[in-house]
Amino acid sequence: MSVLILLCGHCGVPESAGSASFGTDVEARWSANLCHAAEEALRGTRSVEDLLTVGPDLEGQILVLEAAIRSGVDPLRIRFLDVWRVGKDAGDLIVHIRGALARMRATGGVKDSPRRSARTFRGALPRRSLLLPTVRYWAPLPRVDASRCVADAGCDLCVRACPASAIAGGNPPRIAPELCHGCSVCLAACPVAAVGHPALDFEGVEAEAGVLADGPRRTLLVACTATLVSLDSNELAAAPGPWRLLEVPSLGSLRSEQVLRLLAQGFDRIVAVGRGPCCPEGQAPFEVARALLANLGVPDRILFWNVQVGPVASDWAKALPSGGRPLPAVRSIHELALALAGSGGSAIDLPGRGAGLVTVEPDLCTFCELCAERCPTAALRIEDGDGGAVRITFDHELCDACGLCSPVCPEGALRVRSAVDPAAVGRRDRLAEDTWVCCRSCGRKVAPAAMIAVVAARLSSPAGLDLCPDCKPLRLVPSR
Numbered sequence: 001m002s003v004l005i006l007l008c009g010h011c012g013v014p015e016s017a018g019s020a021s022f023g024t025d026v027e028a029r030w031s032a033n034l035c036h037a038a039e040e041a042l043r044g045t046r047s048v049e050d051l052l053t054v055g056p057d058l059e060g061q062i063l064v065l066e067a068a069i070r071s072g073v074d075p076l077r078i079r080f081l082d083v084w085r086v087g088k089d090a091g092d093l094i095v096h097i098r099g100a101l102a103r104m105r106a107t108g109g110v111k112d113s114p115r116r117s118a119r120t121f122r123g124a125l126p127r128r129s130l131l132l133p134t135v136r137y138w139a140p141l142p143r144v145d146a147s148r149c150v151a152d153a154g155c156d157l158c159v160r161a162c163p164a165s166a167i168a169g170g171n172p173p174r175i176a177p178e179l180c181h182g183c184s185v186c187l188a189a190c191p192v193a194a195v196g197h198p199a200l201d202f203e204g205v206e207a208e209a210g211v212l213a214d215g216p217r218r219t220l221l222v223a224c225t226a227t228l229v230s231l232d233s234n235e236l237a238a239a240p241g242p243w244r245l246l247e248v249p250s251l252g253s254l255r256s257e258q259v260l261r262l263l264a265q266g267f268d269r270i271v272a273v274g275r276g277p278c279c280p281e282g283q284a285p286f287e288v289a290r291a292l293l294a295n296l297g298v299p300d301r302i303l304f305w306n307v308q309v310g311p312v313a314s315d316w317a318k319a320l321p322s323g324g325r326p327l328p329a330v331r332s333i334h335e336l337a338l339a340l341a342g343s344g345g346s347a348i349d350l351p352g353r354g355a356g357l358v359t360v361e362p363d364l365c366t367f368c369e370l371c372a373e374r375c376p377t378a379a380l381r382i383e384d385g386d387g388g389a390v391r392i393t394f395d396h397e398l399c400d401a402c403g404l405c406s407p408v409c410p411e412g413a414l415r416v417r418s419a420v421d422p423a424a425v426g427r428r429d430r431l432a433e434d435t436w437v438c439c440r441s442c443g444r445k446v447a448p449a450a451m452i453a454v455v456a457a458r459l460s461s462p463a464g465l466d467l468c469p470d471c472k473p474l475r476l477v478p479s480r
């Protein structure tokens, strides 16, 4: 990777921000007036792979973007750091530049990635686009990895989650580029990480957050691009610091365990900054993470700020007067619950997806296997045991409460509760057990006893239910 950083003095970026060391593969060029001399600043950029623009506002960014595209830079490899959001302090800017570089390094391979063209730029409709309706901007497009997708088993979670109705069901589902507006909610909805986003995968987000956690008592502001672009320059400045700013396509593009992983990078707290309508369901992953932490005795580490409602919420300043203890670095909600509650902790209810607790009514389950076939993560399984036993088993850590399983149960025997049981981490539980009925003629398995009983109760003459399909005609219809 070779990165060119362009910094604009006219936009208030101090020259010293460009003279920090960013690595041998990075060149920083500070211009007194980048916004109005982008071509000049880009001279000799043939070998540049990635470009980071520090300073200009939205209209200025577009001028730099167009000049960069003319110089041969892939538009998907151009990132923007909004100085009018981050502030003009050289130290703060340098940390945010390093964070952006870390994300670019972690998500480098956007070349040849799917992309869409739109009249909007970073979620806003620029003046240029209004004056010249033919002007289009490029944005990365999420894609479905058909080799991971389990749509053939009945999963349609991304289709249902997409607020733009841009995903058509099918195997695999298809994302319509002209409808997708890039919110990336589908990434978080997919239980098997089959939906990806070449420029916005979580590895890059996490790498950036790791760099932004550059000291104690930091607040991480997580904001969607559209909200950031709509903020007034002084709105973030009023936030109690020190804070760092992390841009995501929408708040709903993160999963609840990812929110916790960001916090575990060493931040005192996370504030989800949103505008409301642009982030449908956006707060859900943050609500889940907040509820879990509160139940584990770590309150007020995740807060919300709806910029449409008003200025910075006063509870930021009040929260954590004496600093918070760092969270353990965990990969999942289950691991965190175990680490903080210990294996003696009782189940904690959650207000959304992230971890699930499935129960089965043993008297109703017929072991038909429909739920296990539907479960995208194999949390539910039908297994054989010793002595002709058949069981339905459940692995807690594999379940994220996606809810696909319960509607397919023909007996209404299965319940999904959004909850995590620290005592059950690492366990595959037996939810119900039965025995196979074997063919009285040849001895092959016919069906679980509970299934035979249900079928028998619905038939007027249940004769022959203990015969397999091959033996049934031979025994029930005597040969002539």
Ligand code: SF4
Binding pocket: 144, 148, 149, 150, 151, 155, 156, 157, 158, 159, 172, 173, 189, 190, 191, 192, 193, 194, 195, 376
């Ligand atoms: S959510 Fe994931 S597994 Fe389910 S249909 Fe969409 S891409 Fe496939």
Ligand code: SF4
Binding pocket: 191, 356, 358, 374, 375, 376, 377, 378, 379, 380, 398, 399, 400, 401, 402, 403, 404, 405, 406, 416
């Ligand atoms: S057990 Fe049910 S809720 Fe849990 S992951 Fe499987 S299908 Fe989803």
Ligand SMILES: [Zn+2]
Binding pocket: 008, 009, 010, 011, 012, 033, 034, 035, 036, 055, 056, 057, 060
């Ligand atoms: Zn400028």
Ligand SMILES: [Zn+2]
Binding pocket: 224, 225, 226, 227, 249, 250, 251, 274, 275, 276, 277, 278, 279, 282
């Ligand atoms: Zn939003």
Ligand SMILES: [Zn+2]
Binding pocket: 439, 440, 441, 442, 443, 444, 467, 468, 469, 470, 471, 472
């Ligand atoms: Zn038989």
